[in-house]
Amino acid sequence: MAGNKAKDKKKKKRGGGKKKMTAEQHSAYKSVSEWVYLEQQHLTAASCVVDDFGVQKSFGRGGEKVVFELHSHSKHSDGFLSPTKLVERAHMNGVKVLALTDHDTMSGIPEAVDAARRFGMKIIPGVEISTIFSPSNFDLEEPVHILAYYSSCGPTRYEEIDKFLANIREGRYLRAKDMVLKLNKLKLPLKWEHVAKIAGNGVAPGRLHVARAMVEAGYVENLKQAFSRYLYDGGPAYSTGSEPLVEEAVQLIHETGGMAVLAHPWALKNPIPIIKKLKDAGLHGIEVYRSDGRLEAFSDLADTYGLLKLGGSDFHGRGGHSESELGSVNLPVLVLHEFLKIARPIWCGAIKDMLEIYVEDPSDSNLARITRFGQMGISKGSSALNCGKDLIDHYLPLWMTKEEIQNVDFEDIKLKLSHMSINMSAGIVPMGTK
Known part of the structure; x- marks a missing residue:
């Protein structure tokens, strides 16, 4: 009897508090997994188990987690890894949907998409936009970062947002040079060439660079010391760039078919007036979840203003115990469902708008806007597309459900495209390049 009781205790311990999905969680999981595995055979969620947050842990025997990573950086801004290495690392950590959100650039997206194709991962084209909150009281002015999430086609009105980001990147160059100048005045003779070399060709340097x-020059022992002594907001070597107003960025994301989310609100000095202002500007959500769990204060703010509760690791690849790993933020399945419920109609609308523009003007430049991030698996010189109808038959099933594609608007576009031929010789023009 005693032996049986011991076995029962061990069995309970191994269960770790797991419980069956509720009907609501099961329905949400089914919807999320349908989108994640559009191009794969859908697996049943019948044997899924979740933890107390409703986070899906496994499904089926030998199944995979459906992990979303919604905040990450590569060498195209201030990350340490190339987009390819970032995707490989995410895959090793079980990530199935990765948003690459480099600072003020989307130039790494095509490489990330190409790498993700090998692993059956989805890439959400994203960007983290540097802005400034500037109320009437100048003392409350502070930097604010906004995450933008786009469809597989990326932003509509591409040229407008590309110019918007380019202006910010130019300001980052001036800002970094000013920080170096301030460090020099503090008797730290750091050279600009050293910073530029670390950033890499074509990358706008940031504080991390x-x-x-x-650190490499020996002026501080580590990155943490560099920030705590010199580079923190308002620090002796801190400098601002030419960032746009935060509400302007949110409005532009709206107008170009994206989702706007406030990044790391816990870093703000005055989060409430900022969140209130951004809600009026069209903000969709705020980061609430981190690798150490959900921050209740910001979860409550999200509830107050009717915003989505999201989160991501903000992975840069710098290493050390202070950095959260890719895929380490557990987003509840109900959170993912709410995110996609809001995002998918926006993304479908953006894709439809871009296809309609191509129908009206089937030019190489308009085709390049649709295929900019290479999510069709086609490239320069490819014959994968023979007629306009293939844009839908070969591409949309990777991003949209049958119900979404069979929408009357898409059927009308498909009919018009069926009479068009496509010349892929124009190739794909990556965002942020000329």
């Missing part, structure tokens, strides 16, 4: 140069 300056901090890395300081």
